[in-house]
Amino acid sequence: MSQRICSLDELGEHGSAGFTAKVNGELQRLMVVCFDGEVFAYINECPHIHSPLDFNPGQFLNYDKNMIMCATHGALFNIDDGECVHGPCVGKALKPVQCTVHDESVWID
Numbered sequence: 313m314s315q316r317i318c319s320l321d322e323l324g325e326h327g328s329a330g331f332t333a334k335v336n337g338e339l340q341r342l343m344v345v346c347f348d349g350e351v352f353a354y355i356n357e358c359p360h361i362h363s364p365l366d367f368n369p370g371q372f373l374n375y376d377k378n379m380i381m382c383a384t385h386g387a388l389f390n391i392d393d394g395e396c397v398h399g400p401c402v403g404k405a406l407k408p409v410q411c412t413v414h415d416e417s418v419w420i421d
């Protein structure tokens with residue numbers, strides 16, 4: 313059953329936000345990013361030492377708003393595939409969460 317996570321307006325273009333939702337039956341911290349008209353969702357957990365990515369709640373992007381950044385040690389991740397391309401966990405990736413956009417809202421399965 314789909315769960316509504318947020319409205320597109322809440323996110324904004326090149327915006328990000330954090331939520332808690334059930335994924336595969338377990339309550340998980342999620343992050344959602346809107347970038348170039350597409351929406352991407354990942355589990356909010358850095359593959360380095362498994363801490364949340366956001367030091368300030370809901371702030372997941374670097375200064376240029378073109379990469380996901382871990383606030384703990386500065387790892388940078390591609391927004392579109394979650395792969396770490398800079399920092400202590402290069403080659404590892406964020407765990408994706410399947411999401412869709414309809415009715416002006418972001419939904420996960």
Ligand code: FES
Pocket residue numbers: 358359360361362363382383384385386387399400401
């Ligand atoms: S916990 Fe994310 S880079 Fe170290």
